[in-house]
Amino acid sequence: MSFNLTKEQLNIKTRARDLASSIVATNAAEVDKTEQYPWDNVKALTEAGFVGMTIPREFGGPGCNFLEANLVVEEMAAYCGPTGRIAVEVNMGAISAVMHYGTDFQKRLAADLVLSGDKPAICITEPEAGSAASQMTTRADKQGDKYIINGKKHWITGGGVSRLHLIFARVFDENGIELGIGGFLAVRGEAEGLKLGAREPTMGLRGIPETELIFEDLEVAENMVLMPPSGFKRGFADLMNAYNSQRVGAGTVALGLAVGAYRNALEFAQEREQFGRPIAEFQGLQWMLADMSVQIEAARSLLHNAALSAGHNGSPFPDPTLAAQGKIFTSEMALKVTTDALQVFGARGYSRNFPMERLARDARMFTIGGGTAQILRTVVASRILGMKLPQTRDGFSQLAEETAAKKNLQAAE
């Protein structure tokens, strides 16, 4: 049900569904099989105005909000997970960070690339810094009017395909003093020292490369530093705040995959007959289908709410708690719904000739990438308890000492 959407939003949804159910649906199995980036779908998204949707009008975009972009994401993902993910990355994450923190020069550069179909890459994770992203070691050293970046990232979505890169790195001044974590923009093909490493052989979402990226004396001019409002010192927090839009987007891809699986199961259950009657007449399956519909509606409400929180919470990005709650719930829901929907198909669900196993494989990712379901629970817990919850031993010990000292002081007063 979409009764709370405006006429324009319903129009976006309908147009997106038309596109998704035609070209995107036709390509989906092939994209999975060949593991090729779906350039035809990117072209179709670009022509339909579904890339750069959140880019403001002054930079050539339509100035849509995150909810509107997510309507497109859900429709794409219902037929093709990789295309859903592309719809996220051309509308959220790196592009929204640039549109809110960037200079006019950076906004124009990013807008031109994205509006012509480039899916930016966001480069945070390192081999030794996954969940503990703030422990990254990639460094950017100031040298005159530029920064020199050295380090290695992995699991970068779109490595070798994306042109615009937003690289998170530890920043050092000319005296080697650390200033914090910053964001650096680099364009593949123009920046020397941005090297492509190995591609991961992934379980699902195979149409998008996940690769290593190696920075070897990558030179980034000062005008390509994406400086968040509170500078390098709080750069990590500000960049992660922008990343909340991507978490809502990732949750929406999981939602779309669940929707696709559910729709297929609903149709199949009414067609397939056993014991002389449609399997949809068996209560065992009716309740599975009913549960799927409940889970999907609940997930969609959470994500729409999270998307709409942007701009209403003192930040242009979705609220961190709502984004985390939405992604936890939806990513876990999608595992259950895609598995149950596969079950409704019986052996056909297990066959690569039908889409169910692909949807289930694609859905498996979302409790991992973009902040695991465990880490996001810690984010939620920290915020609902109003407590810092450091995960390192040192951080925890320091907090315990500070808390004890505070208690002693209070007792002495």
Ligand code: FAD
């Ligand atoms: P680890 O951090 O090593 O975690 C291993 C396990 O330990 C997990 O179950 C985790 O939940 C658990 N764990 C760790 N710490 C805690 C804790 N404190 N409390 C409880 N449990 C904990 N990264 C990018 O920068 N850019 C991308 O474009 C990108 N795309 C990705 C695409 C895909 C398909 C995937 C799978 C990953 C992608 N990532 C990307 C990386 C992703 O963000 C990381 O995989 C994720 O943050 C987890 O890091 P890790 O894999 O190193 O797991």
Ligand code: COA
């Ligand atoms: N939105 C807004 N602010 C955020 C944030 C988010 N999603 N994540 C972290 N921050 C802020 C924190 O509130 C904190 O600010 P404070 O000092 O005012 O309290 C600051 O950033 C540092 O966060 P903290 O949780 O203290 O950092 P940590 O060193 O313990 O690291 C994280 C934990 C943030 C790395 C971990 O929670 C996380 O998100 N890991 C997953 C990384 C990820 O999603 N990678 C995806 C790559 S595509």
